[in-house]
Amino acid sequence: MTVAVEFQNVSRHFGQVRAVDGVDLTIAEGSFFAMLGPSGSGKTTCLRLISGFEKPTGGAIRIFGEDVSNTPPHLRNVNTVFQDYALFPHMNVRDNVAYGLMVKGAARAARYAKADEMLALVKLDGYGDRKPGQLSGGQRQRVALARALVNEPRxxxxxxxxxxxxxxLREAMQDELKSLQQRLGITFVFVTHDQNEALSMADSLAVFNEGRIAQIGTPQDIYDRPATRFVADFVGSSNVLPPEMTRALGGPAEWASLRPEATRLAATGPVTGTVTALRYLGSATRVVLDANGTELAALVPAGQPLPSEGQTTAIAFDPSALHLMAAS
Amino acid sequence: MTAPAILPGRGLPDRLTGLFWRRPNLLLVLLITPPLLWLGVIYLGSLAALLLQSFYAIDEFSGVVKEEFTLKTYAELFRAQNLDIILRTILMAAAVTIACAVLAFPIAYYAARYAKGRWKAAFYLGVMLPLWSSYLVKVYAWKLILAKEGILTWATDATGTGFLISGLLSIPGLGGSSLSTSYIGTFLVFVYVWLPYMILPMQASLERVPTSMLEASADLGATRRQTLRTVILPLALPGVIAGSIFTFSLTMGDYIIPQIVGTSARFIGLAVYQQQGTAGNIPLAAAFAVVPIVIMVIYLMLAKRAGAFDAL
Structure with missing residues (x-):
C-alpha cells in the first residue's frame, strides 16, 4: 500500500486554541477518505494543512513520502474544491477550469481542449462560455470540481x-463523486460534518473531536464498534449506555453502545423505560424510551404491534450487539 | 373570548402603512420624487444650460453673448493657447490618477486583507482625517512645506540629500526655481489632496474578494504575482475605476491648487473661472467645462469595453 498523505504528531495551534493537537494519520493512495466531526473539531484545519494554507506548529506532514513542511501551496500536487467553490467571477467557465494550466504556461488551444474534456467529465459540456454567476449551485460545484481536477492532482x-x-442533488452528487473517484483512481480526502455522507461515501474515515482523532477506521468499524462515547454519540443514532445500565443488562460496568436495530421491545427485562416519542420511518418505527434519564431508541419493524406514548416497556437485545467503549 | 382575525387600526400610522401596503408604487413615487426633482431640475437642468451656452458665441466687438447656435466657441478651444491648457490639464490629471492608484493600492490592500478591529478603525481615521481639515489650509501648508525656505529644503540640506530636490527641479519642463513653483509641486499637492478618494473605493472592492479566491488561485499553481495580475487586479478594477473618476475629474476641475502651488500656467478649472469672471466670456467658459465631461464619458466607455465592470 502506498501512503498518499501521512501526518506524524501534527499540531496547529492558534494562540491558546489547539485547532489540531497531535494528530497521526495515514491515508492510502486511491482511497476515498473522510474527515468527520462537528464544527471546530479541527477537520478543516487538517485539510488546509494538506493543501498548505496552514503551517503546522509541530509534527511532520508527508505527501507521497515527501516532507512538505517548506512547500508552498502552489508547488503541491494537491488541489482543493472549496466550500464556497471560489470560482473567479470575471472569467467564464472554460477559463476558470483552464486556470491551473494557464498559470503553468500552457498554450491556449491545449488548455481549452483539456478544459472542455474536464467539463465533459463533470457533465457540463457546452457550458464553457457562461459566467459562474449564470450557473446554479450544483453546476458551480461541478465547475469547481473540473477546475480542481484539470491539473491531474495526486x-x-x-x-x-x-x-x-x-x-x-446531494445524494446524486454523492454517487457521482464516488464513481468519479473510482474511475480516476485519485486519492480523495473530504471534510464533512454529515455522518451519513461520511459513512456512505468513504472507504475509511477519521472522526475528529477537539483537535484530535477520536477514531479512525472503516465505516463499519466506526458504526458498529465506536471507540469512545463521543464517536457513538456523533456518528450513530446508537444508544449510549452508562456503566450501571450495562451491568444491569449483564455486561461489565463500562460504557457501551447498542444499535437501535439490535434493540427490541419486550414485556419484561432488567431495563425498563417510558415511551416518550414514536417516529414513523416507513419500513420501521423508531420508539424512543426514557429509562431513568437515559434516552434509548429501539426500531420496531413495520407490521409489529407498537406501544403508545407514556406506556412502560422493557427492552431486549442481541447480546453480541452490545459494544463496550472508552468513557471519553 | 377569542381574538378577532383583523386587529383594530390605531389611527393615522396604521392607515398610512395600510395605504402603502395596498399601493406599493405610491410609496416609491413619494420617496423618489424629491431627489429626482433635485437631480433632474437643478443638476441636469444646469448641465443642459451649460451645454446650451457652449453653443453660443460672444460678439467680439460688443462683448455681448449672441444667442445663436454656432460651433465658433468650440473652434476656439483648438487655438494653440487653449489647446495647451487642455493638454496640460489632461496630462496632470492622468499623472495624478496613476500616482494615486499606485500609492493607494498597497494601503487599500493592507486595509482590506490584514487590518482587523482597532487597526481597521485606525485606517479609516488615517484616511479620512485629512478630509476633515480645510482644503485651503492643507494647500497653503503644502506651499510652505515645498517652498525654497521650507522644511523640505531644510531637511534635505541637513541630511545632505539636497541634490535630490535640485535634480528634480532641473528636469526641463517640469522643474523650476523651487518645488512650490513647479509642476512637480502642483502634482504632489494634487496627489496628497485626492489620495483618499482613490483609497476608499479601492479598499471597498478589494474587501469583496474572498480569501478563498486567492487560495484557489495559489492552489491551482499560481505564483503571488500571477494571482495579483489575473485575480486581484481584475476584481479590484471597478474600485480603481471609481477612484480614478474621482481623482481624474477633481484634478481637471480644480482651480485653486494650481493658483497657489505651481507655475502660473493655467489649467481648465482656472480657465473656466477666468472666462466666466474677468473675461465675461460665458460661452467659452461653458465650452471649457464641457471638455472634462467629454473626457470622462470617453474614459468610461473605454473602461467598459476593456471589461472593467465585468466583475460587478
Whole structure:
C-alpha cells in the first residue's frame, strides 16, 4: 500500500486554541477518505494543512513520502474544491477550469481542449462560455470540481463539498463523486460534518473531536464498534449506555453502545423505560424510551404491534450487539 | 373570548402603512420624487444650460453673448493657447490618477486583507482625517512645506540629500526655481489632496474578494504575482475605476491648487473661472467645462469595453 498523505504528531495551534493537537494519520493512495466531526473539531484545519494554507506548529506532514513542511501551496500536487467553490467571477467557465494550466504556461488551444474534456467529465459540456454567476449551485460545484481536477492532482481535497446543495442533488452528487473517484483512481480526502455522507461515501474515515482523532477506521468499524462515547454519540443514532445500565443488562460496568436495530421491545427485562416519542420511518418505527434519564431508541419493524406514548416497556437485545467503549 | 382575525387600526400610522401596503408604487413615487426633482431640475437642468451656452458665441466687438447656435466657441478651444491648457490639464490629471492608484493600492490592500478591529478603525481615521481639515489650509501648508525656505529644503540640506530636490527641479519642463513653483509641486499637492478618494473605493472592492479566491488561485499553481495580475487586479478594477473618476475629474476641475502651488500656467478649472469672471466670456467658459465631461464619458466607455465592470 502506498501512503498518499501521512501526518506524524501534527499540531496547529492558534494562540491558546489547539485547532489540531497531535494528530497521526495515514491515508492510502486511491482511497476515498473522510474527515468527520462537528464544527471546530479541527477537520478543516487538517485539510488546509494538506493543501498548505496552514503551517503546522509541530509534527511532520508527508505527501507521497515527501516532507512538505517548506512547500508552498502552489508547488503541491494537491488541489482543493472549496466550500464556497471560489470560482473567479470575471472569467467564464472554460477559463476558470483552464486556470491551473494557464498559470503553468500552457498554450491556449491545449488548455481549452483539456478544459472542455474536464467539463465533459463533470457533465457540463457546452457550458464553457457562461459566467459562474449564470450557473446554479450544483453546476458551480461541478465547475469547481473540473477546475480542481484539470491539473491531474495526486490528491483531491474537498471541503464540505455538498454542504450547500439540497438533499436530492446531494445524494446524486454523492454517487457521482464516488464513481468519479473510482474511475480516476485519485486519492480523495473530504471534510464533512454529515455522518451519513461520511459513512456512505468513504472507504475509511477519521472522526475528529477537539483537535484530535477520536477514531479512525472503516465505516463499519466506526458504526458498529465506536471507540469512545463521543464517536457513538456523533456518528450513530446508537444508544449510549452508562456503566450501571450495562451491568444491569449483564455486561461489565463500562460504557457501551447498542444499535437501535439490535434493540427490541419486550414485556419484561432488567431495563425498563417510558415511551416518550414514536417516529414513523416507513419500513420501521423508531420508539424512543426514557429509562431513568437515559434516552434509548429501539426500531420496531413495520407490521409489529407498537406501544403508545407514556406506556412502560422493557427492552431486549442481541447480546453480541452490545459494544463496550472508552468513557471519553 | 377569542381574538378577532383583523386587529383594530390605531389611527393615522396604521392607515398610512395600510395605504402603502395596498399601493406599493405610491410609496416609491413619494420617496423618489424629491431627489429626482433635485437631480433632474437643478443638476441636469444646469448641465443642459451649460451645454446650451457652449453653443453660443460672444460678439467680439460688443462683448455681448449672441444667442445663436454656432460651433465658433468650440473652434476656439483648438487655438494653440487653449489647446495647451487642455493638454496640460489632461496630462496632470492622468499623472495624478496613476500616482494615486499606485500609492493607494498597497494601503487599500493592507486595509482590506490584514487590518482587523482597532487597526481597521485606525485606517479609516488615517484616511479620512485629512478630509476633515480645510482644503485651503492643507494647500497653503503644502506651499510652505515645498517652498525654497521650507522644511523640505531644510531637511534635505541637513541630511545632505539636497541634490535630490535640485535634480528634480532641473528636469526641463517640469522643474523650476523651487518645488512650490513647479509642476512637480502642483502634482504632489494634487496627489496628497485626492489620495483618499482613490483609497476608499479601492479598499471597498478589494474587501469583496474572498480569501478563498486567492487560495484557489495559489492552489491551482499560481505564483503571488500571477494571482495579483489575473485575480486581484481584475476584481479590484471597478474600485480603481471609481477612484480614478474621482481623482481624474477633481484634478481637471480644480482651480485653486494650481493658483497657489505651481507655475502660473493655467489649467481648465482656472480657465473656466477666468472666462466666466474677468473675461465675461460665458460661452467659452461653458465650452471649457464641457471638455472634462467629454473626457470622462470617453474614459468610461473605454473602461467598459476593456471589461472593467465585468466583475460587478
Amino acid at each position: 490528491v483531491l481535497l474537498l471541503d464540505e463539498p455538498l454542504g450547500a446543495l439540497d438533499l436530492k
